Amino acid sequence: MGRAPCCEKNGLKKGPWTAEEDQKLIDYIRKHGHGSWRTLPKNAGLARCGKSCRLRWTNYLRPDIKRGRFSFEEEETIIQLHSILGNKWSAIAARLPGRTDNEIKNYWNTHIRKRLLRMGIDPVTHSPRLDLLDLSVLLANPSLYSTAQLDVSRQFLGGGGGVEPPLVSSELLRIASNLLTSSNQNQCQQSDSIQLNNNSYQGSNSCATSTAQFLNDAQLLMMQQQANVGQFQPPAAHDDHQAGGMWWYDNGAIQSNFSENLLAPAPAANITTGYENHLEPLAHDFAPACFGGYNLAASVLSTPASSPATQLNSSSTTTTTYNFNSATTSTEDEKDSYCSQLLKFQVPDLLDVSDFM
DNA sequence: AAATGCATCAACCGCGGCATG
DNA sequence: ACATGCCGCGGTTGATGCATT
Numbered sequence: 001m002g003r004a005p006c007c008e009k010n011g012l013k014k015g016p017w018t019a020e021e022d023q024k025l026i027d028y029i030r031k032h033g034h035g036s037w038r039t040l041p042k043n044a045g046l047a048r049c050g051k052s053c054r055l056r057w058t059n060y061l062r063p064d065i066k067r068g069r070f071s072f073e074e075e076e077t078i079i080q081l082h083s084i085l086g087n088k089w090s091a092i093a094a095r096l097p098g099r100t101d102n103e104i105k106n107y108w109n110t111h112i113r114k115r116l117l118r119m120g121i122d123p124v125t126h127s128p129r130l131d132l133l134d135l136s137v138l139l140a141n142p143s144l145y146s147t148a149q150l151d152v153s154r155q156f157l158g159g160g161g162g163v164e165p166p167l168v169s170s171e172l173l174r175i176a177s178n179l180l181t182s183s184n185q186n187q188c189q190q191s192d193s194i195q196l197n198n199n200s201y202q203g204s205n206s207c208a209t210s211t212a213q214f215l216n217d218a219q220l221l222m223m224q225q226q227a228n229v230g231q232f233q234p235p236a237a238h239d240d241h242q243a244g245g246m247w248w249y250d251n252g253a254i255q256s257n258f259s260e261n262l263l264a265p266a267p268a269a270n271i272t273t274g275y276e277n278h279l280e281p282l283a284h285d286f287a288p289a290c291f292g293g294y295n296l297a298a299s300v301l302s303t304p305a306s307s308p309a310t311q312l313n314s315s316s317t318t319t320t321t322y323n324f325n326s327a328t329t330s331t332e333d334e335k336d337s338y339c340s341q342l343l344k345f346q347v348p349d350l351l352d353v354s355d356f357m
Numbered sequence: 358a359a360a361t362g363c364a365t366c367a368a369c370c371g372c373g374g375c376a377t378g
Numbered sequence: 379a380c381a382t383g384c385c386g387c388g389g390t391t392g393a394t395g396c397a398t399t
Contacts, residue, residue, distance in 0.1 A: 014369075016393080038384060054385080055368065090387060105388075106366050 013047045017056050021046060025053055026061055059102045066098025070107055078104060079112060083126040 013021075028044035034057060037050035046053060059065075070078070074096055081092045089101035089108075096104065113123040120128055 016367075036384080050384085051370090051386095052368080058386095059367075087388065101387075102367075109389095110365055 012041075012049050012052075014052070017060075021048070022056070022061055025057060029057060029061075055102075059100045062100075064098055065100060070099075070111075074099065075107075075112065078108065079116075079126075082108065082112075082123075086124075 024044050024046055028040065032043070034040055034054070037054045040046075040050055041048045041053050044053070048056075077096060078092060081095060085091050087105075089105045093099050093101040093104050108123075116123040116126075122128070
């Protein structure tokens with residue numbers, strides 16, 4: 001049975017609220033409470049439907065509403081709660097005093113979601129997106145692979161143009177690994193250290209500390225995670241001539257002959273959200289050896305203001321400390337810049353992500 | 358200065374859940 | 379058990395302002 005839309009009644013006003021209407025609504029609710037939204041507009045002398053009144057009150061006129069920019073802490077909370085609750089905006093809003101579900105929803109769609117996408121993270125699943133992140137790196141460096149390999153890489157996208165599941169196999173991972181290994185060699189010559197704004201960076205590994213290296217290695221894990229390969233076989237001996245080395249996944253541990261490290265899974269961090277399943281392994285397993293300890297989770301989830309200097313013990317003898325100073329990343333643009341520079345992640349024109357925006 | 362594109366956000370729409378008769 | 383009505387939620391739209399060309 002259909003229900004008559006509440007605002008289709010004759011004489012009921014729609015659209016933006018006037019100051020007079022606002023005042024009428026405020027005065028009435030202050031005196032009587034909202035009671036039944038259905039009868040409120042008539043009693044308050046408003047030519048609005050109850051639904052419109054309720055929305056106006058809960059999203060705008062309520063006295064306890066906090067206006068203005070979201071703080072880093074609030075943003076962090078939103079992301080973490082969203083990883084647990086999904087698009088349950090009202091549930092998220094219930095944990096953010098003064099913020100409405102509508103406001104949070106808007107902020108998510110206009111800010112956070114886009115930022116996560118730029119970083120190659122699926123804002124729905126909160127897991128790395130192979131099709132966004134991986135191929136962008138590959139495709140941005142066409143010199144790194146042959147035509148045949150490009151054809152293979154296109155399969156990751158589900159090349160038919162339709163909504164096909166990404167094709168990822170151990171063999172493709174191996175190919176990608178080789179490609180990325182080549183990429184590493186190029187990238188290492190370009191950036192042995194990272195300086196971002198006033199954030200301090202103290203790395204010690206030269207080649208292995210480039211951002212590109214981090215991405216590449218992390219991407220392989222993403223592939224593995226998305227493909228549920230389970231066991232990614234170590235490279236065969238004949239791969240050893242590839243100077244860069246490779247990563248593989250063995251019995252729960254990330255192994256590499258790149259830095260001759262065996263990376264044991266990191267102990268649980270203090271982040272207790274669904275990210276543990278996705279980003280934390282990346283940050284802790286990869287960061288020490290291949291990125292010198294940069295904490296991806298800290299950059300994505302914990303905004304700089306709330307992320308104390310992260311100290312991670314790598315499997316090598318190197319201990320690396322990072323201090324991303326919040327004072328230098330206080331604006332929205334700076335947040336974006338901060339993230340994009342760190343990850344050096346650029347979506348090539350070839351890879352259109354607008355559909356996801 | 359005008360045109361165009363983009364980002365933001367208040368407000369609307371439709372649906373599902375729940376209460377009530 | 380079923381019909382009806384209300385409320386709240388999530389998705390979407392459209393107006394507005396700002397930036398860019």
